[in-house]
Ligand code: SF4
């Protein structure tokens with residue numbers, strides 16, 4: 001019986017570890033449903049990009065207030081993990097504050113840092129909740145932000161607040177028990193921040209305090225394990241991990257460079273009687289452009305999983321700002337939702353199951369993709385280097401090249417280019433007529 | 441009279457004489473055919489001519505870069521255009537290209553190399569900045585824009601697409617005008633609404649046209665001159681100014697036109 005808490009702890013830990021591993025494999029499988037794209041070159045530049053954008057939060061600082069609050073939560077999350085390590089060791093070995101004798105005099109300072117971070121996380125999350133639900137900052141709103149995405153954001157913030165409250169009440173009661181010389185609660189030195197909370201609990205007797213301390217301890221660690229599992233389910237919170245590989249594999253070319261399709265190059269060169277590079281031979285034509293998630297690249301799919309649903313892209317999109325249906329955030333969220341659906345189909349109905357649905361049509365409409373000006377404002381705004389334009393362009397390619405369904409005026413433009421070598425219907429022989437303007 | 445006549449050599453003319461110019465001036469479809477953009481072309485050529493820049497154009501051998509087709513999703517048509525243009529330019533042994541169109545600039549610079557077209561490509565704002573740095577275009581003091589408010593509209597295909605924010609502003613500095621920024625500028629600059637082949641179709645339903653939104657921002661600065669560096673932005677902003685019935689007191693000029701005026705050309 002003595003070991004019961006340790007056994008329960010070990011079981012919880014293994015169960016969450018198992019669940020998380022399974023989820024990571026699922027996400028990896030889904031991402032690898034995409035076409036290949038070479039993002040393995042220039043490792044030095046990639047590392048630098050990841051360090052600046054993911055680790056260093058560079059692009060967040062375009063908006064200083066949320067950047068600072070987010071930084072508190074982010075640093076808090078990373079540093080508090082040292083504290084979680086102590087909890088895990090204590091949990092497994094039945095010890096209490098195992099790091100106290102190890103760090104000796106430094107221990108209270110360490111705890112003080114954690115407590116400071118816990119309070120800043122708590123305050124930041126509370127402000128975030130207010131921004132979302134009371135002030136109703138516009139970019140958190142929108143067609144795609146109803147129901148689950150809205151709830152998801154609020155769940156994440158509430159869990160974080162709950163975890164911090166558990167942690168702080170655990171420390172407060174522990175601190176009081178230490179001064180009362182309660183057995184088990186070895187004196188570690190005063191905790192600065194929760195010192196101020198002591199008056200709240202002072203009236204309680206030891207057994208009540210022990211109950212609060214234990215409750216705080218268990219709720220905190222179970223909460224963390226549950227939260228860790230939650231991150232890998234269907235939550236935008238996944239960005240905390242996947243933002244790192246996602247920024248590492250960023251497009252390093254100028255934003256204006258849109259990919260050329262090698263399979264088209266081959267056909268064009270054959271048509272114009274030009275020599276075709278031998279290397280191009282095995283580029284299987286397949287489908288031109290993208291109709292569904294499998295037609296996109298694995299990088300597009302990784303980006304869909306990286307989206308934090310922050311709406312910075314949409315808030316800068318000229319089409320969205322002027323009332324068009326296009327929202328680059330929705331493009332990313334739809335891609336993720338569809339990918340998850342395809343993944344579930346694979347699990348439940350086998351690899352080759354066709355559900356008759358597709359990303360273009362059932363999730364993203366033609367009206368949306370047609371409104372994009374390829375201005376790259378969304379790409380510039382995204383804190384984790386997501387490129388919605390790449391997806392939009394591939395969907396357009398499908399519409400135009402596979403289904404030949406362009407708006408009539410685009411068809412006109414195409415035939416002008418084909419026949420008159422300019423997008424307007426002018427005679428090619430008049431191309432130099434502008435010279436007359438020179439000597440007017 | 442004949443000394444005022446400006447001669448525009450074509451690559452074919454020069455090749456027949458066994459000459460290769462230092463620079464190919466890529467005029468682009470808008471610069472060749474659009475009434476308003478033709479004036480930008482003319483202004484730029486006047487500057488090249490005055491400074492005795494050794495250049496030529498492709499003339500009737502020039503063909504659409506394929507940019508609007510590509511952005512519309514017609515990769516096939518784009519590549520037909522690109523590969524054909526590259527054949528022509530490589531046959532002439534072209535090394536360096538200058539163009540006044542950010543769309544042509546971006547495509548030739550970024551999308552042609554993979555298809556076999558490797559050139560040094562400059563947008564005319566960069567080229568003009570070089571001429572200023574080399575002291576070939578000088579600050580003379582005075583001029584019709586001195587002290588006047590000018591606002592510069594960032595073209596997406598220069599700015600965010602290729603990180604060219606300062607060159608056009610540096611060029612404008614020579615005018616000794618008061619450069620005022622719009623609410624959204626540089627990395628946050630708002631698109632004029634023409635990119636991504638939107639120039640060639642009606643916008644999707646919404647509550648406003650993008651060019652109107654942008655023109656309103658430009659008008660808010662109180663500037664009497666809106667400087668552009670792209671023939672498509674030129675069209676969109678001019679239409680916007682007309683729509684707001686401000687065409688008598690607000691003018692939209694390309695940076696090349698402003699420099700040409702400043703130089704008395
Ligand atoms: S590139 Fe397209 S989706 Fe992105 S901001 Fe511009 S118009 Fe919107």
Ligand code: SF4
Pocket residue numbers: 306307308309310311312313314328329332381382383384385386
């Ligand atoms: S794509 Fe980027 S900017 Fe847009 S919502 Fe997702 S994370 Fe935010």
